Amino acid sequence: MACSQFEYVKQYETDDRMLPGCWIVLRLDGKGFTKFCELHCFEKPNDVRALCLMDAAAQAVMREFQDIRLAFGESDEYSFVFPRECQLYGRRCSKLVSLVASCFTASYVRLWPQHLPDTPLAATPLFDARAVLYPSDRALRDYLSWRQADTHINNLYNTCFWALVKSGKTNTEAHTQLQGTLADYKNELLFSQFGLNYNALPERFRKGSVILRQRVKHVKQTADGRSKEKERLEPCVLHCDIIRDHFWQQHAELLA
Numbered sequence: 001m002a003c004s005q006f007e008y009v010k011q012y013e014t015d016d017r018m019l020p021g022c023w024i025v026l027r028l029d030g031k032g033f034t035k036f037c038e039l040h041c042f043e044k045p046n047d048v049r050a051l052c053l054m055d056a057a058a059q060a061v062m063r064e065f066q067d068i069r070l071a072f073g074e075s076d077e078y079s080f081v082f083p084r085e086c087q088l089y090g091r092r093c094s095k096l097v098s099l100v101a102s103c104f105t106a107s108y109v110r111l112w113p114q115h116l117p118d119t120p121l122a123a124t125p126l127f128d129a130r131a132v133l134y135p136s137d138r139a140l141r142d143y144l145s146w147r148q149a150d151t152h153i154n155n156l157y158n159t160c161f162w163a164l165v166k167s168g169k170t171n172t173e174a175h176t177q178l179q180g181t182l183a184d185y186k187n188e189l190l191f192s193q194f195g196l197n198y199n200a201l202p203e204r205f206r207k208g209s210v211i212l213r214q215r216v217k218h219v220k221q222t223a224d225g226r227s228k229e230k231e232r233l234e235p236c237v238l239h240c241d242i243i244r245d246h247f248w249q250q251h252a253e254l255l256a
């Protein structure tokens with residue numbers, strides 16, 4: 001073969017198959033989204049249109065990659081969980097990371113006009129991606145708890161920060177007032193100064209988004225023109241606590 005003299009270069013490709021038996025988590029994060037959100041005048045601290053777009057892009061990823069067991073998203077990031085026994089692309093890291101990142105990014109761009117019809121996309125959204133392996137169910141749960149706790153901490157801080165700024169404080173003044181304060185102080189500040197009950201804010205903002213495959217009824221036309229109700233598994237978005245045991249007891253199949 002004419003090309004055989006060149007084939008040795010293939011040996012330089014690294015074998016990046018990920019350890020067997022571990023949960024695979026792929027986490028994507030928007031690059032420079034502080035600027036990207038400013039540029040598109042996203043509502044502060046939470047723009048429900050932008051968050052729904054993130055969820056829709058993640059649902060598209062879950063439709064493309066049926067192996068994904070669940071996903072969790074907040075702000076400009078999304079984590080996708082592949083099961084321990086997953087054999088997709090031989091568990092090759094670069095293959096999985098690049099495919100999921102490009103599927104998410106392309107879906108984000110494709111679905112943008114549906115979610116922000118009055119805002120032209122004025123920059124190229126980019127998402128970095130990494131794979132992390134978790135050897136136990138406990139470690140996977142702790143990872144997801146960490147992301148949801150982060151959602152809560154960031155959202156409480158950002159809600160206070162933007163309430164102070166909207167009330168006339170400069171960014172520096174707002175930051176100084178909040179620096180080192182505990183959750184109780186921030187809750188009290190929102191309630192006493194802005195009449196806001198933090199716990200009454202939408203769960204989407206406080207808890208982020210979890211996507212699971214759930215049975216959804218749909219109507220199918222049969223060949224003879226009749227309609228028949230069928231069920232299929234669809235990636236559905238929930239906004240609920242995933243730190244406590246209750247969620248995992250209710251969805252025992254996730255860790256099975």
Ligand code: GTP
Pocket residue numbers: 029030031032033034035037038042043044045046047048050051075076
């Ligand atoms: P890199 O990830 O390091 O590239 O930086 P980044 O600018 O993307 O910051 P990071 O990922 O740490 O944080 C996400 C940024 O997105 C924060 O600045 C958030 O304020 C912003 N962001 C995410 N969701 C929203 C939203 O709904 N509204 C607004 N206004 N900003 C948002």
Ligand code: MG
Pocket residue numbers: 029030031032033034076
């Ligand atoms: Mg980011």
